[in-house]
Amino acid sequence: MHDEDNSDDGNDEGGIDPVLVAILEQLWRAHRETPDREWSLAKLSKQAGVPMSGLRRHLTALVDSGLVVTTLAEDGTGRASLSDDGRTFCAEVFGQDAP
Numbered sequence: 001m002h003d004e005d006n007s008d009d010g011n012d013e014g015g016i017d018p019v020l021v022a023i024l025e026q027l028w029r030a031h032r033e034t035p036d037r038e039w040s041l042a043k044l045s046k047q048a049g050v051p052m053s054g055l056r057r058h059l060t061a062l063v064d065s066g067l068v069v070t071t072l073a074e075d076g077t078g079r080a081s082l083s084d085d086g087r088t089f090c091a092e093v094f095g096q097d098a099p
Helices: 019-034 041-048 053-066 084-094
Strands: 068-072 078-082
Touching: 019 041, 019 053, 019 078, 019 084, 041 068, 053 068, 053 084, 078 084
Parallel strands: none
Antiparallel strands: 068 078
16 A cells, blocks of 8 residues: 555656656756746746646655756745757757757
8 A cells, every 4th residue: 555655756657757757857957948047836837737836845755866856045035947968868858859
């Protein structure tokens, strides 16, 4: 029964967490639309359809993997963007050229 209490643990057929994919897709979109600007965590949460708590947890993993860079303010707000490695990874995964 313990296996059912974590629905977003990435154990679907492909082994890829769809929430992680949604976040990366939106960060890739952000990079293509506004390459010189980070997106606020609030905007990223809304665009990816991920609650803020889940977004922060996934961003921690993406930062640890070197794919994302975040800037967090003392008031709890923050911004995120793809790192150089993240842009390369997303260009390969999503099959679109970087600007």
